[in-house]
Amino acid sequence: MIRPTVELIGVGKRFGGTAALDGVDLALTPGITGLLGPNGAGKTTLLRILATVLAADEGVVRLLDHDLATPQDRTAVRRRLGYLPQELGFPRGFSAFRFVDYMAVLKEWGSAPARHAEVRRVLEQVDLATLATKRISTLSGGQRRRVALAQALLGAPDLLVLDEPTTGLDPEQRVALRRVLAETARAATLVLATHQTEDVAALCDRVIVLSGGHVQFDGRVAQLVAAATGRVWLADAPDPAAQASWRTGSGRYRNVGKAAPSAAEVVDPTLEDAYLLLRGATTSDSIEVPA
Numbered sequence: 001m002i003r004p005t006v007e008l009i010g011v012g013k014r015f016g017g018t019a020a021l022d023g024v025d026l027a028l029t030p031g032i033t034g035l036l037g038p039n040g041a042g043k044t045t046l047l048r049i050l051a052t053v054l055a056a057d058e059g060v061v062r063l064l065d066h067d068l069a070t071p072q073d074r075t076a077v078r079r080r081l082g083y084l085p086q087e088l089g090f091p092r093g094f095s096a097f098r099f100v101d102y103m104a105v106l107k108e109w110g111s112a113p114a115r116h117a118e119v120r121r122v123l124e125q126v127d128l129a130t131l132a133t134k135r136i137s138t139l140s141g142g143q144r145r146r147v148a149l150a151q152a153l154l155g156a157p158d159l160l161v162l163d164e165p166t167t168g169l170d171p172e173q174r175v176a177l178r179r180v181l182a183e184t185a186r187a188a189t190l191v192l193a194t195h196q197t198e199d200v201a202a203l204c205d206r207v208i209v210l211s212g213g214h215v216q217f218d219g220r221v222a223q224l225v226a227a228a229t230g231r232v233w234l235a236d237a238p239d240p241a242a243q244a245s246w247r248t249g250s251g252r253y254r255n256v257g258k259a260a261p262s263a264a265e266v267v268d269p270t271l272e273d274a275y276l277l278l279r280g281a282t283t284s285d286s287i288e289v290p291a
Contacts, residue, residue: 232254233264242255
């Protein structure tokens with residue numbers, strides 16, 4: 001049995017009178033886990049705890065065989081950790097190379113030749129080698145996002161925590177990023193928070209859905225998608241019986257709901273369909289997730 005690289009037991013975090021996380025239990029192993037949920041669900045709080053930026057108010061957090069009880073434990077984890085926050089500030093006037101090199105110094109890369117070789121490696125990994133000397137202020141939003149990702153990849157971390165990594169990326173860049181993350185996950189544990197269900201479907205075997213600081217779903221992507229079977233259909237107009245309807249590129253409407261009408265044109269569900277159904281389910285009208 002594979003030993004968890006990330007283990008959370010009864011983890012809670014409050015901000016004033018609001019519980020951002022409440023009794024969260026998780027055990028993660030190498031591979032990519034997608035984290036979905038609406039705004040305010042607790043995704044960023046959870047990632048910041050995994051990145052050792054925040055301390056939990058209650059429960060146990062064990063990362064890479066360290067329980068974070070001492071500064072030495074936290075330092076040991078940070079040496080093996082890569083973190084991409086939702087927003088990352090860049091010092092004024094820095095080039096892409098200088099910024100990633102600065103982050104490498106903070107991560108205790110002392111030898112300049114080895115450090116510079118690693119900076120060049122990660123910039124090439126995110127397809128920014130030709131822009132290494134450009135000032136970050138002159139780069140596009142997507143290029144700046146890739147600079148931020150490059151610093152997270154320094155040292156081939158054992159634990160990579162990514163908050164909205166595809167923000168600002170065009171479709172080609174997102175596909176390239178998926179290749180990078182898939183390669184990285186062969187030897188690391190990746191936790192990826194996003195609003196893009198297609199990124200989770202393309203990259204992840206496992207998905208966790210947070211809602212109100214609680215884990216609403218934790219399982220295989222295929223399990224969640226299968227729960228929407230028979231509940232997605234196409235029609236020439238929005239169906240009033242549907243939980244959600246939207247116009248597709250074909251001009252027809254995609255409907256998701258409790259059950260497709262008997263004469264409806266039922267289609268295979270996507271992860272987005274299943275997520276919308278899960279988010280809209282009530283105690284009396286829940287979706288059944290196959291084992």
